Amino acid sequence: MPDDELRMMELSGPLAWTVYSCLILISVSLMLAVVRLIRGPSLPDRVIALDLIAYQAIALMLMYAIATDKSYFLEVGLVLGLIAFLGTVAFARYIEYISLEATVADDYNE
Amino acid sequence: MRLSLILRTAARLLVPLMILFSVFLMLRGHNEAGGGFIGGLVSASAFALYAMAYGTQDARRALYADPRTLMASGVGIALVSALIPLFSGAPFFKGLWTTLPGGVKLGTPILFDIGVYLLVVGMTLVVIYELDDDGLSLFPRDNRPGTTPPSSPAA
Numbered sequence: 134m135p136d137d138e139l140r141m142m143e144l145s146g147p148l149a150w151t152v153y154s155c156l157i158l159i160s161v162s163l164m165l166a167v168v169r170l171i172r173g174p175s176l177p178d179r180v181i182a183l184d185l186i187a188y189q190a191i192a193l194m195l196m197y198a199i200a201t202d203k204s205y206f207l208e209v210g211l212v213l214g215l216i217a218f219l220g221t222v223a224f225a226r227y228i229e230y231i232s233l234e235a236t237v238a239d240d241y242n243e
Numbered sequence: 244m245r246l247s248l249i250l251r252t253a254a255r256l257l258v259p260l261m262i263l264f265s266v267f268l269m270l271r272g273h274n275e276a277g278g279g280f281i282g283g284l285v286s287a288s289a290f291a292l293y294a295m296a297y298g299t300q301d302a303r304r305a306l307y308a309d310p311r312t313l314m315a316s317g318v319g320i321a322l323v324s325a326l327i328p329l330f331s332g333a334p335f336f337k338g339l340w341t342t343l344p345g346g347v348k349l350g351t352p353i354l355f356d357i358g359v360y361l362l363v364v365g366m367t368l369v370v371i372y373e374l375d376d377d378g379l380s381l382f383p384r385d386n387r388p389g390t391t392p393p394s395s396p397a398a
Binding site for chain 2: 205208209211212215216218219222223226227230
């Protein structure tokens, strides 16, 4: 059945309501996180927003895996969960580095 | 750069998990989503995480092999997997399969995937370890116990 490869499974009852409301709520919060990513006044705000977007994408994929009954979205979520952590750590190092540079520069100017 | 105890503990937990998952991704790649390339990338990011927690010196020691050796052996293994069919009269790069007594199927595509895996790990780690030489301080330096870091920021 290659035609309905990604068609939504026939969910019904409380599971359908839960999955669909979760998809809508996660999408809304994803959009809010993107707003924070664009507007974020400081760099740490943007890093946190990026981290949040990654984990919301994982949640979205898990809900999609339930809705379409495709298990390989679970592995995508697993990989993304491991890699998103790495990206946040690297950003934290960068922020620590530039704040250290700023204090060194301040000491030099004084 | 300062060392973080939280990051070190998390890395000790996460790095074996990521390497295990990368091997899983590589082995299932022939039948389902995955493959040598993505497996190698996950494995290389595991070693990058280790380097961020413990420094590149310790990460190089944990890998045992030089990343450039890994690249060369990966290309060599992939080439061997392409040459094996020639000895049995099949065309270049044809996938040959045998079934082991336990019911496990083995073939040259797995060998090719292992070669790609090693090549991607080696290439990514060469790039990541090169970043340390420019003093970007993405990786901690001088993490021997007992020595204090040269510039510890005021808390």
